[in-house]
Amino acid sequence: MTDQELIDTARKYREFSYSPYSKFKVGAAVLTKKGNVYGGCNIENSSYPVTNCAERTAIFKAVSEGEKEIEAIALIADTEGPCSPCGACRQVMGEFHINKIIMANLKGDVKVVTLDELLPYAFTDKDL
Ligand SMILES: O=c1ccn([C@H]2C[C@H](O)[C@@H](CO)O2)c(=O)[nH]1
Numbered sequence: 001m002t003d004q005e006l007i008d009t010a011r012k013y014r015e016f017s018y019s020p021y022s023k024f025k026v027g028a029a030v031l032t033k034k035g036n037v038y039g040g041c042n043i044e045n046s047s048y049p050v051t052n053c054a055e056r057t058a059i060f061k062a063v064s065e066g067e068k069e070i071e072a073i074a075l076i077a078d079t080e081g082p083c084s085p086c087g088a089c090r091q092v093m094g095e096f097h098i099n100k101i102i103m104a105n106l107k108g109d110v111k112v113v114t115l116d117e118l119l120p121y122a123f124t125d126k127d128l
């Protein structure tokens with residue numbers, strides 16, 4: 001599974017986005033250490049803060065299938081530059097030690113970063 005294939009999967013799941021309020025569609029896909037791929041989209045709610053981002057949908061799908069070991073996550077949206085994950089998703093990525101984040105947009109821009117770059121001085125399980 002190449003980075004581009006993971007981005008293509010995220011792009012496919014973006015089409016499932018339930019975003020009637022923001023109309024901002026996001027797709028994500030995680031690659032597990034076992035080699036399985038789980039896709040996700042953002043799912044909004046009339047009570048706005050209840051919304052789940054695409055990245056957390058994909059991560060929670062993997063974890064709820066018993067796969068906590070995650071190699072990489074890709075996310076994609078129709079943004080000017082590669083789409084950057086929100087703070088809540090960064091924190092969840094930290095929980096599962098996802099170190100490779102592939103940010104993309106529909107135009108084909110891609111940026112690959114580490115969690116440490118996105119969330120320096122993260123609060124994690126090691127702090128408890
Ligand atoms: O990285 C991001 C950023 C935003 N959203 C969603 C949340 C909301 O549904 C919409 C606008 O914020 O986009 C994601 O899914 N992932």
Ligand SMILES: [Zn+2]
Nearest residue numbers: 053086088089
């Ligand atoms: Zn988020």
